[in-house]
Amino acid sequence: MTGTQVEATEQAMMTAHGLTKRFGNLTAVSNVDLELRSSSITALIGPNGAGKSTVVNLLSGLLLPSAGEIRYAGGSVRGMHPYELAHLGVLRTFQTPRLCPGLSAAETVTLGLQAHDRNSWARALFHTPGLHKKEDERRAEALAVLEEIDVEGVDVEVTALAVGTQRLVELARALVGGPTVLLLDEPGAGLDPSESAALAALLRKIAASGPAVLLIEHDMSVVMSVADRVVVLDHGAVIATGTPAEVSRNEAVIEAYLGPQES
Amino acid sequence: MISIPIALAWPSLVDFQQYLVSGLAQGCIYALIALAFVTIANVTGVYNFAQGQWVVLGGFVAISVHDGGMPTVLVLILPMLAVAAFALLQERVTVATIRGRAGALQLVMASLGAGVLLEGLMLAIWGDEQRALPPFNAGTVKILDASTSYQTLWIWGTTAVALVVMFWLFRRTTIGRAMRACAINPVAARLVGIRLGAMSMTAFVIGGALSGLIGAVSVPLTGVFWSGGFTLGLVGFIAAALARFEDPVGAVVAGLALGLVGAFAAGIVSPAYSDAILYGVLIAYLLVRAAAGPDGAIRRVLHRRASVKSRAELLRSRVAGRAAAIAKGSAGAGKRIKAPTFDSLRHRLAAAVIFVVVAALVPTLFSGEAQVMDTAIFIVLSAIGATGLVLVLGLSGQFSLGQGAYYLLSGYAFAVLTSKAGFSIIPAMLIAIALAAVAGAMLGWLTIQLRGFDLAIATLAFHLILLAVVVQAKWLGGTLGLPGVPFKPFGIDLTAQTHFYWVAVGFLAVALILAANLWWSDLGRGLRAIASDQEGAESVGVKTQRLKLGVLAVGAAMGGAAGFLWVSYLAYATPTSWDFSLMIALLAYVVVGGLTSVYGGLIGAVVVGVLQYVVTGSVSTGVGTGASATQVMINGGLIILVIVLAPGGLATLPKLVRPWISRRRAAALEASEAASPPIGSPQ
Numbered sequence: 001m002t003g004t005q006v007e008a009t010e011q012a013m014m015t016a017h018g019l020t021k022r023f024g025n026l027t028a029v030s031n032v033d034l035e036l037r038s039s040s041i042t043a044l045i046g047p048n049g050a051g052k053s054t055v056v057n058l059l060s061g062l063l064l065p066s067a068g069e070i071r072y073a074g075g076s077v078r079g080m081h082p083y084e085l086a087h088l089g090v091l092r093t094f095q096t097p098r099l100c101p102g103l104s105a106a107e108t109v110t111l112g113l114q115a116h117d118r119n120s121w122a123r124a125l126f127h128t129p130g131l132h133k134k135e136d137e138r139r140a141e142a143l144a145v146l147e148e149i150d151v152e153g154v155d156v157e158v159t160a161l162a163v164g165t166q167r168l169v170e171l172a173r174a175l176v177g178g179p180t181v182l183l184l185d186e187p188g189a190g191l192d193p194s195e196s197a198a199l200a201a202l203l204r205k206i207a208a209s210g211p212a213v214l215l216i217e218h219d220m221s222v223v224m225s226v227a228d229r230v231v232v233l234d235h236g237a238v239i240a241t242g243t244p245a246e247v248s249r250n251e252a253v254i255e256a257y258l259g260p261q262e263s
Numbered sequence: 264m265i266s267i268p269i270a271l272a273w274p275s276l277v278d279f280q281q282y283l284v285s286g287l288a289q290g291c292i293y294a295l296i297a298l299a300f301v302t303i304a305n306v307t308g309v310y311n312f313a314q315g316q317w318v319v320l321g322g323f324v325a326i327s328v329h330d331g332g333m334p335t336v337l338v339l340i341l342p343m344l345a346v347a348a349f350a351l352l353q354e355r356v357t358v359a360t361i362r363g364r365a366g367a368l369q370l371v372m373a374s375l376g377a378g379v380l381l382e383g384l385m386l387a388i389w390g391d392e393q394r395a396l397p398p399f400n401a402g403t404v405k406i407l408d409a410s411t412s413y414q415t416l417w418i419w420g421t422t423a424v425a426l427v428v429m430f431w432l433f434r435r436t437t438i439g440r441a442m443r444a445c446a447i448n449p450v451a452a453r454l455v456g457i458r459l460g461a462m463s464m465t466a467f468v469i470g471g472a473l474s475g476l477i478g479a480v481s482v483p484l485t486g487v488f489w490s491g492g493f494t495l496g497l498v499g500f501i502a503a504a505l506a507r508f509e510d511p512v513g514a515v516v517a518g519l520a521l522g523l524v525g526a527f528a529a530g531i532v533s534p535a536y537s538d539a540i541l542y543g544v545l546i547a548y549l550l551v552r553a554a555a556g557p558d559g560a561i562r563r564v565l566h567r568r569a570s571v572k573s574r575a576e577l578l579r580s581r582v583a584g585r586a587a588a589i590a591k592g593s594a595g596a597g598k599r600i601k602a603p604t605f606d607s608l609r610h611r612l613a614a615a616v617i618f619v620v621v622a623a624l625v626p627t628l629f630s631g632e633a634q635v636m637d638t639a640i641f642i643v644l645s646a647i648g649a650t651g652l653v654l655v656l657g658l659s660g661q662f663s664l665g666q667g668a669y670y671l672l673s674g675y676a677f678a679v680l681t682s683k684a685g686f687s688i689i690p691a692m693l694i695a696i697a698l699a700a701v702a703g704a705m706l707g708w709l710t711i712q713l714r715g716f717d718l719a720i721a722t723l724a725f726h727l728i729l730l731a732v733v734v735q736a737k738w739l740g741g742t743l744g745l746p747g748v749p750f751k752p753f754g755i756d757l758t759a760q761t762h763f764y765w766v767a768v769g770f771l772a773v774a775l776i777l778a779a780n781l782w783w784s785d786l787g788r789g790l791r792a793i794a795s796d797q798e799g800a801e802s803v804g805v806k807t808q809r810l811k812l813g814v815l816a817v818g819a820a821m822g823g824a825a826g827f828l829w830v831s832y833l834a835y836a837t838p839t840s841w842d843f844s845l846m847i848a849l850l851a852y853v854v855v856g857g858l859t860s861v862y863g864g865l866i867g868a869v870v871v872g873v874l875q876y877v878v879t880g881s882v883s884t885g886v887g888t889g890a891s892a893t894q895v896m897i898n899g900g901l902i903i904l905v906i907v908l909a910p911g912g913l914a915t916l917p918k919l920v921r922p923w924i925s926r927r928r929a930a931a932l933e934a935s936e937a938a939s940p941p942i943g944s945p946q
Contacts, residue, residue: 022557023557060802062558062798062801062802063558064557064558064562064563064566066557072577073577075570075573075574075576075577076569076570076573076574077570077573077574077577078566078567078569078570079562079563079564079565079566079567079568079569079570080567080570080574081563081801082798082801082802083801083802083803083804083805083806083807084574084578086801086802086803086804087578087804088577088578091802091803091804092802094799094802098796098798098799098802099799100791100792100795100796100799100800101795102791102795103788103791103792107788110785110788111788111789111792111800111803111805112803112804114785114788114789115789115803115804115805115806116804117785119785119786119789121786121813121817123784124780124781124784124785124786124787125777125780125781125784125817126777126780127780127784131784131785134785135785138785173803174803177803177804
């Protein structure tokens, strides 16, 4: 896929304007402007404690901004609950995977599916045939997605899986919700180089299918290879925005992020 | 302007000072209990629900010491030593044995077991009557315009001294710093060489000594009764919870505030309603505290007002905007895949057969014995209510303790409808159960923001308010209660024990089937996700509020079913049937049985009930008045025993035993192989 083709189909799915979050005296996120476009990957980078995860928590509705506006497809999503945003297609993963112990990988993905369905209490309490049919369908779909992203051990309890696999299961759980905005908080942490490369390919494939992806990532090779745009945060504020190439030449970024004259 | 009902009179200045003085005295007692509570919770992570009983023990020991003619110094010191000794024993038996193996709820229940056991001991030693001491110094003293006994000064003085000593201990001494280190980060504390076990023992001894002191100083003013500890401990716990279990100063302030609110409520409104008002204020405070804050519900609602229009539009257009991230169903197309999430049919059939056989055995073997049948019916009713509680506590992880309140609501509704409003049995039953379910959902809606112990306190407080109101309501018969009508649906007389037993078993079967269905359904999966991580589940799109309200309604309906059956069987609704002790008994059932199994409530009710009957010849909730000392001790001992042996409850026993058996088998096999090594084996 070439850059020009992406440009043609891109539209701003989610935008943040003047986004600010204060915890007591600490300003974790300060006046951040952000635009997430469909079919493209925006990398959010910055040193530890720069406020990256807080941005994701704000965009996904877990936290309420102290100031600023978040819009989705042009409409304000102020104060929406995380589950409402999820139903709009704003889905996310967490820095440390937050999976439900006791559920298998397949069930975890099924949870992501059922969250977008109409679930009937009568069906659940009386175990009607409709429930079994629905559950079988969901399982088929969950297995298909897990196969697509190469997760093995679908019936293994999730917390028994390797952390890298847990991240993939969490990603699958988000994908089955039909994301229009996908917020990924360090999906590549702790992966070896070959796994990183596989992840990069997967991310490109996901982005190509439509959603706007926000990627928090420390591995600069992954950022350089997949990101369409890079936003650099430092001390909660945006210090640079641009293509990976532009950002990597930016003096302020080199200073703040890569460290002054190291290596 | 605040409008005040005419019945209420604003206090005169003298009255005001009187309330202030007595409120501060009561508040000091609460504050010290809360301080002891926080000390232990902080250092060990144990929420000690024997705290109130410790204070009562201190009071009793003080009385015995005084009756023995010993000087006042010993009246203060010996209770401290006695309670410290009990505290140490409790730590060794119920905390040290399960450290690291049990969750917060198990530790709470183990301490509750220790408290119940202690109550039984005190009942055996000091008897079933209210005891008190004369004040240490006779006469009254005037403070401002209020007159009070010298004992009030003793309490204030003791509080001041205890606070100074405690803060000196924790701020200025090495052992105090070590204990604080345990509280802040146990792992790091261990790494720098602090021994957790020693610190835990120290904290219990300090908490025990403090409790003994409170008991000794307060007994001349308040008196003691063997079962008075729970409410005392509850208020201390509430004060500690208001301070979020970590802030000793906050706990002391909260304790004082609770004492003052109680005294003013008693003085201005009525002593009968003072508890209800106290708990009402408490619920309001917890709700406001949870909803306030930069990410709280209040701010969210304000934010939402601005986006009301776009929200509706966006949600409507959501389907249009959604893209399929990954080609769906390509791998699964054509294949029929069976979802394995449901428990197998075989497992279900086996459970059903065992259930029916065991249920049928009881009337076959004991049809003539009224006592046994009474016990059996009581156990079945308990199992119905406990099954509902397992869904709420175990499946959805909500610390919602309103189950006793739903018993009460449904029981009274049934009694009123049948005996006063002339309803026939079936509609009255349906209305009573529906009322419980609606109450469950409504209480759930009100407390949706609360989690953990805040939720537990608010729901318990709701129960206690309801109790206070019912006891005062003349048209509900006050403390005497209401008669129900004989249980004869469709003109069929089911009042005979065996008949009623089968009715109850039928209800239990329905409750269990519904519970198991929910447990192994898609909604059950959603509830489990909420139990493990509510925010995580919400981010996936799980509608946590709706699911929580639903499971609360289902659980409450089961409590309601048990409540109306209770009234049907005894043909009477009394407030004492459904007081605080019922909730404790239900908690004991589900913890003994296990919260990880849908059958946990049933197993717990059967085991506790049968053991109680075998040992004492009758069954009761085992706390509060009317129970024998042995019975009370059995209850406490049993809870401790089960938690120490199987922290996850009896339902987890198969899992605990299986590896042990296979190890034994492997060892036996190895031994036999070693005895006769196979010839030519390449070893």
